[in-house]
Amino acid sequence: MASQNNAKKRVTIKEIAAMAGTSKTTVSFYLNGKTDRMSDETQARIRKAIHDTGYEPSPLARGMNAKSSQMIGVIIGDITNTFANQLVKGIDTVTSAEGYRMLVCASNFDRQGELAYIDRLIALGVDGFIVQPTARFKEISKSISDAGKPLVFIDSKLYDFSSNWVKTDNYEASYQAVEACIEKGYKRFLVVTATPGLISSRIERFSGFVDALEAHDLGFTQFLIENDQVNNEKLESFLAANIDGSTPTLIFAPNCWALPDIYKCCKAYYPLMPNTVGLLGFDNTEWVSVASPSVSVVEQPAREEGQTAARILLDLIAEKEQVETHQVLDCSIRWNESTL
Numbered sequence: 001m002a003s004q005n006n007a008k009k010r011v012t013i014k015e016i017a018a019m020a021g022t023s024k025t026t027v028s029f030y031l032n033g034k035t036d037r038m039s040d041e042t043q044a045r046i047r048k049a050i051h052d053t054g055y056e057p058s059p060l061a062r063g064m065n066a067k068s069s070q071m072i073g074v075i076i077g078d079i080t081n082t083f084a085n086q087l088v089k090g091i092d093t094v095t096s097a098e099g100y101r102m103l104v105c106a107s108n109f110d111r112q113g114e115l116a117y118i119d120r121l122i123a124l125g126v127d128g129f130i131v132q133p134t135a136r137f138k139e140i141s142k143s144i145s146d147a148g149k150p151l152v153f154i155d156s157k158l159y160d161f162s163s164n165w166v167k168t169d170n171y172e173a174s175y176q177a178v179e180a181c182i183e184k185g186y187k188r189f190l191v192v193t194a195t196p197g198l199i200s201s202r203i204e205r206f207s208g209f210v211d212a213l214e215a216h217d218l219g220f221t222q223f224l225i226e227n228d229q230v231n232n233e234k235l236e237s238f239l240a241a242n243i244d245g246s247t248p249t250l251i252f253a254p255n256c257w258a259l260p261d262i263y264k265c266c267k268a269y270y271p272l273m274p275n276t277v278g279l280l281g282f283d284n285t286e287w288v289s290v291a292s293p294s295v296s297v298v299e300q301p302a303r304e305e306g307q308t309a310a311r312i313l314l315d316l317i318a319e320k321e322q323v324e325t326h327q328v329l330d331c332s333i334r335w336n337e338s339t340l
Helices: 002-009 013-020 024-031 040-053 059-065 082-098 111-123 137-146 170-183 200-214 232-242 259-265 267-272 302-318
Strands: 071-076 101-106 128-131 151-154 165-168 188-194 221-225 249-252 277-282 296-299 326-329 332-334
Touching (some): 013 024, 071 111, 082 101, 082 302, 101 111, 111 137, 137 151, 165 170, 165 302, 170 200, 170 249, 170 296, 170 332, 188 200, 188 232, 221 232, 259 277, 302 326
Parallel strands (some): 071 101, 165 326, 249 277, 277 296
Antiparallel strands (some): 296 332
């Protein structure tokens, strides 16, 4: 019995057309509800062939030919971190409630990979896109708009006001958090960061850090994470060279994916936290509060950001124009034991 069912699932449109004595195009029209110019007799033959074989058309194939595929393309820079996971979950809670499904891709912030995924998703017939972009957002916008698909950018600020986007206030949140640390008495400032490159959230956080210090005529010393991989030995040497054990020193870690490694490299300074050594990071909400000492972080409303992007996109797809297409969400600061 199982083998018969499997055989039915492998029936093709070509075989249905042969059984019904019509063309594959006519069968395709029937499957997609385009029967206005189709005779009742032809419809009856196709219906009988489908019934006799147990044919089940591919939802993907139907979506490619239908006006709406009920699918959206989601392109995330790096899906391995918790922030990205929450973004995707937020998108899914909104889209799945409306009967949509996601096709999620990871661009790794590579421009060519990003464009390649866009081309493939357009070919699959998605109804719209949510993209966490590189800085080449104009190129992305053109590629998607040429295909007649709506687009919402997420977690980036490198946009113009003709595009649709949602982001968090990375710059302001970093500025306020660092300024609060200055007011609490930290005198020396270290930043452990990856190259900002094309990623606007990195640019914003680093700029907020620098501007807060400059507003108080303070400088900083930087450790650059190479190739987005923390070299523990080099970082530990950097910390040893810049922490004297008496000057209140703040370590700012703006890259959420790097914070766990940075925290481990600070192990020798746990007894000095928070009075002599402070550590301030981003996100990682699943573990920072249970660490010992617990870690102070700026928290982004990742799930809310995903939900907001999804609402904007579905509104654009439906052409309702009821949802604001430019939205900035507030971050919050979770003060824990690693800072004063």
